[in-house]
Amino acid sequence: MSDMYTDPYQPEGYSPADTLMKPSGQMEYMRSIHYIFENPNWLQNILFTALCAFIPLIGPLVNYGYQFEIIETLHLRRGASYPDFDFNRFVDYLVRGLWVFLVAFVLGLATSAISFGVAVLVAVLVGGAGVAGGEEGVTIGMLIAMPLLIIGSLVFSILVQMFVVPCILRAGLTQDFGAAFDFGFAKQFVSNTWPQMIVTGLFSAATAIVLLMLGLAMMCVGIIFTMPIVVLLQAHLGFQLYEFHLARGGDHIPIQPRKSF
Template identity: 35%
Template sequence: MSSDNPFAAPEGGYNQPNHSSDGTVQARSSMDYLEAFGKVFENSNWFLNVLILGLVVVIGNYLLFIGGIVGTGYGITILHEKSTGKTNSYPDFDLNKFGEYLIRGFWMFLVGLVFGLCMAPIAVVLVVVPAMLQATGNDALGLIATLLLFVFIFAFSIIANLAILPIFIRAGLTCSFSDAFDFAWIKDFMSKMWVEQIVGLIVLGILSWFVILIGMVALCIGIIPAGGVVLIAYWNFITQLYQVFVGRGGQPVQYRDSGSL
């Protein structure tokens, strides 16, 4: 990695993982956020992949969110095959594995739904307290309430995003609801990777906005492959997080067969 990359993690520089196919997670020492997008175009079938993935997500989301579920299931396949060295770029989107993508994505959807339901009461409390202060009619309390509401929502959103990612990773890799909620592992992941998660979401958010904008300019038809590019880049980023986590002493998650529909 070039030393003038402003988005590289400061410690240790980037170590390209040694690629093998023995199923062992290949650790890396630091993040390269720009690589998440760059790797999208290193696959010789990149255009076909992003086009199919974009179509699956766009069309499938009209069918009970199936497109998003399949997309996240494919994302976990990217994470597994890249992190274990089976590919240096990412695996092709294989329609023959549609059922596997759907199953892995379903487990992630399920734990995400449960996580959201558990977080909902906390979100309600965080909104109700400032609302009660505003209801007093006192201008000073109203201002304080507005500031508190902003701080509460901002902090809650960050914490929720940090927590849900390791849960998603575990659910997708293990295809298990109970194994997804290993709180010791989740805490370890968050404590080791929270800085990289926040920085990465900001950087990828900005880059994704530009990619989607370009897709919209291309007669709006380009939004389909643009969505595929963003989704693959996002899972390239998550793969890096997982590998750096292992490099920092984190415990790899046991990959399990998805079974069949």
């Protein structure tokens, strides 16, 4: 059997000569750092990404869009370098990032409402314990409720983040708000990649902390160079998670047609 496969959602302008190899099914965490510097224009890309971070409101959205431009290109041009930041595509990045932001915002509102409801329920239960048992009842209720609330909040946060990742991936690649909320795909993605998502989250957070400290150590000016690396790193990790999902037999994400890369 051939090791070649064709993405059923290739965008317009995709050449048959660019036939893709099957996803490897491996996560290479350090690769998400190394690949940044393989592009001959890596410094320019870091500086442009840093510049966008200083633009109020729309800057982060542009960086979101650029991240998904990277994910799309790495997926469809296996083995190619990630695309340079192109200011001629500023509006394209912005629109793409807007979809990602809107989906994340809606999911954030929904999870906040659930968290608030749970907190109110815990408060009512503790209050009920106080009415029934006085101060001693309140104390016992707090001793039981607080650890459970903390553990429950941690588990809930992890589960929410796992659900958010596939929704955001779909938002960024389809550039469609409604298409992002494919719960069947989200369930499949989480089932295929949940251990990798946990490790990816820990790796990304640890790397961001290290880079932040390095930037601060360079009289704070270094943050201009170190924090954009996190943006590019997260893009590659997102690409790897999607490829891992595909390697496990997961469904493809329909990619919005685009004439050029």
